Amino acid sequence: MPSVRIQKALKDQVHFITFTVKNWYYLFDRYQRFQLLEDSFVYCQKEKGLKVYAFVFMLNHLHFITSAPDLANVIGSMKTFLSKKFKQSILENEPNLLKLFEKDGKYQFWEENNFPKLINSEKFLQQKIEYIHFNPVKKLYVHEPEDWMWSSSSKVPTKIEILRLG
Numbered sequence: 001m002p003s004v005r006i007q008k009a010l011k012d013q014v015h016f017i018t019f020t021v022k023n024w025y026y027l028f029d030r031y032q033r034f035q036l037l038e039d040s041f042v043y044c045q046k047e048k049g050l051k052v053y054a055f056v057f058m059l060n061h062l063h064f065i066t067s068a069p070d071l072a073n074v075i076g077s078m079k080t081f082l083s084k085k086f087k088q089s090i091l092e093n094e095p096n097l098l099k100l101f102e103k104d105g106k107y108q109f110w111e112e113n114n115f116p117k118l119i120n121s122e123k124f125l126q127q128k129i130e131y132i133h134f135n136p137v138k139k140l141y142v143h144e145p146e147d148w149m150w151s152s153s154s155k156v157p158t159k160i161e162i163l164r165l166g
Contacts, residue, residue: 006072006116014053014119014165015071016128019079020061020111022101027086027109029059031093034150036085037062040078041160048074051163054129056136057150063132065119075114083109125165 006015021027028034037057041064044050048068055064068074086109090098101107119125136148145153152162 006075006114008072010118011070011072012067013071014065014067014125016063016065016115016117016119017075018061018063018115020113022108022111024060025100026059028057028062031089033086033089036082036089037150038158038160040082040085043081044068044074044078045161048077050074052152052160053125053163053165054132054152055160055162056132056148056152058135058139058141063128063135065125065128065132071116079110083107119165 028037034057041050041052041055045052050066050068053065053067055066056062087098087101087107090101098107101109117124117128119128133145133151133153136142136151137145142148145151146155148154149156150158152160
């Protein structure tokens with residue numbers, strides 16, 4: 001099945017995006033990998049025009065509402081950069097784990113699809129923000145959305161700049 005992509009005509013519009021680790025493997029919860037995600041977002045905000053309206057980093061996936069002048073390009077760059085950083089981190093800390101991501105002599109850390117969804121109404125935007133913020137509660141990581149550190153609803157600020165739409 002071909003992956004769903006951001007349409008070229010809509011490349012600068014606001015989208016809900018999901019990145020999922022291959023085989024839903026819990027990868028982010030150790031060796032500063034949440035920090036790698038944060039650093040990648042901050043870099044893309046400064047250098048590539050990425051705007052973030054809401055986000056959550058889970059143990060094996062992340063969701064975010066975002067826009068950029070060329071969002072498809074930014075997402076591709078971000079996933080490539082993170083793949084290199086994850087490979088380096090795994091080699092340094094858990095070398096036996098790397099084989100889980102190997103395919104035909106190459107390494108694939110991400111599921112194929114980002115499931116981009118155009119934010120086309122205020123109602124849809126609010127639904128996705130609520131979904132993002134309550135994801136850690138649904139997974140029973142925390143009792144309240146603001147208690148999950150790696151979220152735009154966190155009481156603890158991250159380096160990721162969160163913008164408001166409208």
